[in-house]
Amino acid sequence: MYGYRPWRPRPEEDANRQTASLAAFAVILLLLAGGLFLVHTLRAKAKLEDCLMSGRHDCDSLVSSAR
Numbered sequence: 001m002y003g004y005r006p007w008r009p010r011p012e013e014d015a016n017r018q019t020a021s022l023a024a025f026a027v028i029l030l031l032l033a034g035g036l037f038l039v040h041t042l043r044a045k046a047k048l049e050d051c052l053m054s055g056r057h058d059c060d061s062l063v064s065s066a067r
Helices: 011-053 059-065
Strands: none
Touching: 011 059
C-alpha cells in the first residue's frame, strides 16, 4: 500500500529543493531592487514636479544638487 519513505529525502530531491529556493531568492532580490529603483525615480520626479508647480525656473539644478 505505502512505499518505504526514509525520513530524509533523497539527495536529488534535496538538490532540486535547494535550486528552487535559490531561484526564488534571486527573483525576490530582483523585485526588491526594481522596487527601490522605482521609488527613487518617482521621488526625484515628484520633487521636480513640485518645484515646477511652485513657479520656479531653475528646478533642474535644485533637484540634481539634492542627490
